[in-house]
Amino acid sequence: MKQGLQSIEPRELYELAWTCAPGAMFAFDANTGVMVNVNPAAEALSGYSRNELLGSNIATMHPEAEREWVSGEFLHSQEMPSRHVGYHLQQKDGRSLPVKISSSKSLVLDGRSVVIGVYSDVTELEEREHRLATKRWALSAYAGAAVALWQKHTAESFLEAICDAITREAVYLFAWAGLAEDGAGKPVRVAASAGSAVGYLNGLQISWSEDNPMGNGPTGVCIRTGQLQIIEDTETCPIYAPWRERAREYGIRSCISIPFTNNGSGRGALHVYATHPNAFESVAIQVFQHLAEQIGHGLHAIEQERQLYAEQERLARTELQLTQALSAMVAPIVTAMEMRDPYTAGHQMRVADIASAIGKEKGWSDAQLQGLRVAAMVHDIGKISISAELLTKPTRLTHSDWEIIHEHPGTGYRILKDIPFPWPIAEIVRQHHERLDGSGYPFGLKGDAILPEAKVLAVADVAEAMAAFRPYRSAIEVETVLQELQRQAGSLLDAEDVRVCVALFRANRFALPQMPPC
Numbered sequence: 001m002k003q004g005l006q007s008i009e010p011r012e013l014y015e016l017a018w019t020c021a022p023g024a025m026f027a028f029d030a031n032t033g034v035m036v037n038v039n040p041a042a043e044a045l046s047g048y049s050r051n052e053l054l055g056s057n058i059a060t061m062h063p064e065a066e067r068e069w070v071s072g073e074f075l076h077s078q079e080m081p082s083r084h085v086g087y088h089l090q091q092k093d094g095r096s097l098p099v100k101i102s103s104s105k106s107l108v109l110d111g112r113s114v115v116i117g118v119y120s121d122v123t124e125l126e127e128r129e130h131r132l133a134t135k136r137w138a139l140s141a142y143a144g145a146a147v148a149l150w151q152k153h154t155a156e157s158f159l160e161a162i163c164d165a166i167t168r169e170a171v172y173l174f175a176w177a178g179l180a181e182d183g184a185g186k187p188v189r190v191a192a193s194a195g196s197a198v199g200y201l202n203g204l205q206i207s208w209s210e211d212n213p214m215g216n217g218p219t220g221v222c223i224r225t226g227q228l229q230i231i232e233d234t235e236t237c238p239i240y241a242p243w244r245e246r247a248r249e250y251g252i253r254s255c256i257s258i259p260f261t262n263n264g265s266g267r268g269a270l271h272v273y274a275t276h277p278n279a280f281e282s283v284a285i286q287v288f289q290h291l292a293e294q295i296g297h298g299l300h301a302i303e304q305e306r307q308l309y310a311e312q313e314r315l316a317r318t319e320l321q322l323t324q325a326l327s328a329m330v331a332p333i334v335t336a337m338e339m340r341d342p343y344t345a346g347h348q349m350r351v352a353d354i355a356s357a358i359g360k361e362k363g364w365s366d367a368q369l370q371g372l373r374v375a376a377m378v379h380d381i382g383k384i385s386i387s388a389e390l391l392t393k394p395t396r397l398t399h400s401d402w403e404i405i406h407e408h409p410g411t412g413y414r415i416l417k418d419i420p421f422p423w424p425i426a427e428i429v430r431q432h433h434e435r436l437d438g439s440g441y442p443f444g445l446k447g448d449a450i451l452p453e454a455k456v457l458a459v460a461d462v463a464e465a466m467a468a469f470r471p472y473r474s475a476i477e478v479e480t481v482l483q484e485l486q487r488q489a490g491s492l493l494d495a496e497d498v499r500v501c502v503a504l505f506r507a508n509r510f511a512l513p514q515m516p517p518c
Contacts, residue, residue, distance in 0.1 A: 018039050021118075024121075035053050036114060081103065097123055104116040172279075174250070175272045175273070200249075218231055253275055330377050354463055359453075384415075385408070406442065413426045432454050432458055435492040459494065463485060
């Protein structure tokens with residue numbers, strides 16, 4: 001050791017560490033909790049002098065609600081050092097500081113079992129954690145709002161999702177959304193709520209009327225003025241007096257009310273509650289204000305969608321009534337046609353049955369199937385311009401006879417084109433004799449230029465026409481009909497429509513009166 005330097009006794013080192021330590025140290029009797037010594041940092045943190053602290057109980061340094069915990073957790077002799085979180089130090093001026101405590105194992109000093117508790121102020125740490133939690137909550141709330149807006153079944157479910165998103169994290173214990181209503185007393189309807197303190201609203205009469213005593217709280221003022229309202233501390237705020245006891249019951253110490261509008265057509269407010277005073281910082285307030293704007297946009301979108309849906313339903317009912325009326329017109333037309341041509345009586349109805357069966361097997365919608373059936377029921381309406389003598393001619397038709405008959409799809413189109421069917425009935429009728437290879441009539445259309453309904457109708461028409469009796473020939477056997485359909489598949493008739501038609505008959509899933517099952 002160099003000369004001139006004197007060693008420092010360990011006791012002096014301990015005293016120096018005790019005096020200069022930044023942590024607030026409280027030494028207390030492990031059995032009674034009576035303080036036997038404190039360091040200067042403890043005086044500074046608590047606001048009490050050393051003389052004021054000595055002889056008092058360590059439990060009295062905590063808020064009353066924590067004193068029992070203090071006694072149970074670290075007052076008694078400790079075998080191991082330990083850490084304690086979630087506590088508060090009650091300062092001399094009445095303020096309460098969040099602290100983290102590190103307690104030593106019990107030490108025997110001067111015949112007394114002593115524990116040293118080191119108290120660290122974690123106010124700044126909690127504030128940082130609170131800000132971080134607020135940002136996490138903001139992201140969660142916005143995500144919840146986005147999902148709710150996307151789903152947006154009803155205004156209530158949308159608002160419920162918003163409240164749930166706000167209270168999903170532990171930052172806020174309760175949230176609810178109220179909508180202003182007109183009428184006696186101007187009540188505020190609770191549209192949605194979420195959180196651990198939802199019972200706060202049970203039996204609560206809420207108003208936004210200035211003349212109603214219950215309308216002068218944060219909710220009523222917020223809705224009435226359209227201004228954000230903050231209650232920093234429910235224990236001290238005068239306007240919160242009517243609800244103070246209820247707030248104590250549910251652990252509420254502060255709240256915020258943010259106004260929103262349904263695009264100007266309605267007013268409401270979003271309310272959020274916290275367990276500690278002064279809980280709403282500028283960051284949180286900005287988030288709530290933006291969220292309230294999203295609520296307004298979301299409610300407007302939901303209302304617009306509701307009105308659109310109602311209008312669509314009205315139009316659908318009107319269209320159904322028109323369709324039913326137009327479809328009802330078809331039956332007498334068919335009857336009038338068949339009175340002129342007894343040999344083809346029932347032909348159009350049987351074709352409609354076959355075509356509908358094919359379309360259903362292919363998975364067509366009800367609307368498309370209905371259009372196909374109507375077209376099939378009137379597909380030969382153009383024959384009304386052909387003489388009854390030609391239609392019932394008992395001998396084979398001549399070339400000139402066929403030329404006259406080939407005009408009936410065009411005639412049918414001209415008869416039907418001005419009727420406002422919701423389906424292209426006139427065009428289907430005009431195309432039902434077109435063939436895939438262009439050999440059909442009246443235009444010689446090919447492939448995809450032919451409507452799908454016309455392709456199905458062509459298969460059904462050919463099947464029924466071959467199987468039915470005609471004045472100039474007998475009915476053809478069903479199996480022969482099916483083989484002929486397969487021969488024409490892909491060249492004249494649509495291959496898939498033929499396949500479905502043949503399968504229906506061969507599986508005995510469909511049969512006509514004059515066409516017994518295979």
